[in-house]
Amino acid sequence: MGLIQVEIRLAGFDPWQELGQWAGHSAAVAVFVGRVRSTAMDGRPLQALELEHYPGLCERQINRMAVQLQRKHAAGAMLVVHRVGRLLPGEPIVLVAVQADRRGAAQRCSAALLEQLKHQAPFWKREWCADQGTWLKENTSL
Amino acid sequence: MLQVLLFASLRERAGWSERSLSWSSDYATPRAVWDRLELGSLQGISIAVNQELVDADQPLQAGDELAFLPPFTGG
Numbered sequence: 001m002g003l004i005q006v007e008i009r010l011a012g013f014d015p016w017q018e019l020g021q022w023a024g025h026s027a028a029v030a031v032f033v034g035r036v037r038s039t040a041m042d043g044r045p046l047q048a049l050e051l052e053h054y055p056g057l058c059e060r061q062i063n064r065m066a067v068q069l070q071r072k073h074a075a076g077a078m079l080v081v082h083r084v085g086r087l088l089p090g091e092p093i094v095l096v097a098v099q100a101d102r103r104g105a106a107q108r109c110s111a112a113l114l115e116q117l118k119h120q121a122p123f124w125k126r127e128w129c130a131d132q133g134t135w136l137k138e139n140t141s142l
Numbered sequence: 143m144l145q146v147l148l149f150a151s152l153r154e155r156a157g158w159s160e161r162s163l164s165w166s167s168d169y170a171t172p173r174a175v176w177d178r179l180e181l182g183s184l185q186g187i188s189i190a191v192n193q194e195l196v197d198a199d200q201p202l203q204a205g206d207e208l209a210f211l212p213p214f215t216g217g
Contacts, residue, residue, distance in 0.1 A: 034217060051216070052150050054209060057193040082216065094217055114217060122188070123216025124150035135151035136215040
C-alpha cells in the first residue's frame with residue numbers, strides 16, 4: 001500500500017507543482033483538480049468562495065476514507081490537497097490524485113474519494129456575491 | 143463541563159461558535175443538548191463527539207467536545 005497524504009491549506013496552491021513533488025512511479029495516475037466557478041449557484045457573478053472546515057475531524061475523516069478506498073481498489077499512493085479560507089474564481093479548491101497499477105483502479109478510486117470528500121468530510125462553502133454571503137445547502141450535482 | 147461547537151450556517155443562526163455548559167444529567171445525549179439550544183430541527187445535522195461522528199443518542203460524558211455540523215459542501 002502506498003502513502004496517503006492529506007493536507008488542508010489556508011494558502012493558495014498550484015496543483016501541478018504539488019503533483020511534481022509527489023513521489024511514486026505507478027503505471028497509472030488519476031488526477032482531479034477542482035477550481036472555483038465564476039458564477040454562483042443562482043447564476044450571479046461570484047465575488048469569492050469561502051471554505052470552512054472542522055480541523056482535526058476533517059483530516060481524520062479524509063484519511064479514513066482514503067485508507068478504506070485504497071484497500072477496496074488495491075490502489076497505491078494517494079494525495080489530497082484541499083483549500084480553506086477565502087478563494088477567488090479560478091483558484092484551485094481541491095486536488096485528488098491516486099496511483100495504481102491499472103487505469104481502472106486509479107480512476108475508480110479517485111472518483112470515489114472525491115465523492116466521499118464532498119459528502120462525508122466536514123467542509124462548508126459560502127458564496128459571496130455583491131458583498132453578501134450565502135452558505136450552500138448542498139453540493140453541485142455530479 | 144461540556145464544550146459545544148457550532149459551524150458555518152449553524153454558528154451564524156445561533157450567533158455563537160463555542161459554548162461551555164456546566165455538566166448536568168439533562169445533557170445525557172447530543173439530542174438532549176440540541177433540544178435545549180432551540181436551533182430548529184436536527185434533521186440533516188451531523189454530530190461529532192470528541193471529533194468522531196456519532197448518532198444523536200450516543201451517551202455523553204462530562205468533558206466531551208460536542209459539535210453540531212450542517213450538511214457538508216466541500217470538494
